[in-house]
Amino acid sequence: PAIWNWFVYEGKRIAAPKYTSPMVLYYNVDAFNEAGLGYPHKDWTWDDLLNVSQKLTKKENGRVVRFGFQESITLYRLVMWIWQNGGGISPEGNRSICILDEPEAIEAMQFIGDLIWKYNISPRPGQALTTATDEAQEANFMAGRVAMQEQGSWPMAYYPEQCKFEFNVAHLPKGPVKKATMLTTDCFAVYKNTKYPDLAAELAIFASGPVGAWWNQKYAAMQSALKPMAEQFPGMFPEKYNAQV
Known part of the structure; x- marks a missing residue:
């Protein structure tokens, strides 16, 4: 989705979206x-x-x-x-x-x-x-x-x-x-001066990936920025709610 391009600067990815x-x-x-x-x-x-x-x-x-x-x-x-x-x-x-x-x-x-x-x-x-x-x-x-x-x-x-x-x-x-x-969205990014760049990057990748996005979508009701998962979002709620809007 286009939202992933929001976090690209001068051709480099600087963060990953948390949700959309x-x-x-x-x-x-x-x-x-x-x-x-x-x-x-x-x-x-x-x-x-x-x-x-x-x-x-x-x-x-x-x-x-x-x-x-x-x-x-x-x-x-x-x-x-x-x-x-x-x-x-x-x-x-x-x-x-x-x-x-x-x-x-x-x-x-x-x-x-x-x-x-x-x-x-x-x-x-x-x-x-x-x-x-x-x-x-x-x-x-x-x-x-x-x-x-x-x-x-x-x-x-x-x-x-x-x-x-x-x-x-x-x-x-x-x-x-x-x-x-x-x-709207938030993002996962890594502070450039962190003492643990590898661990921080691993966490950011996990949190913005399929598993982290699934937990965020299911328990925080934040629609995933991953298209296949986002398409499942409206069906997570009872039919009485107009979740498709």
Whole structure:
């Protein structure tokens, strides 16, 4: 897969991918049922996300106790929304130029900003755990403080047991221009000044190879970067989950 090429620099491999995961939409099925709403589907748009999030946001005594949607405010997650609006971080083939000041990027970031500050269907600082870390976002979802969130595959390792409500996954909504998501990964690499280069290299090769990838996929719900194994990933989960997205 192309993800292996991410870790090649000047013709040399400098690391091996740990996993690969697209970003998807997790949603609280019980919250949708309570509000009498249809579930997210592949043709959802930004407008659908906003409208449904407003209906899912719940207040008690003037205080938001459940937000409709939560998105990470880190740039590498925001780029999906920029792509959906026809923009990007850099022009294709030229990473020396930044185009985040172009209208397509500004509009996308404004959309996410409005979810927080204009409509408040996403938490502001202090209203919920920080949106800058996966752990905090996941804690908000598991506690029922947010009805929808964008995340990778790994919560499937613990959401089924930790969530006290029914949940499922769906595609991210389509932007004004197109559909887009992103693949995320981590990597295994060896520190060049390690005292044990051979052992470190052996561990990295093992961890990124078939056995290590199998354990990571099975117990951490991180889809393997090895194509034959990755193709088995959706079948690892009960049919009620839309794991094929």
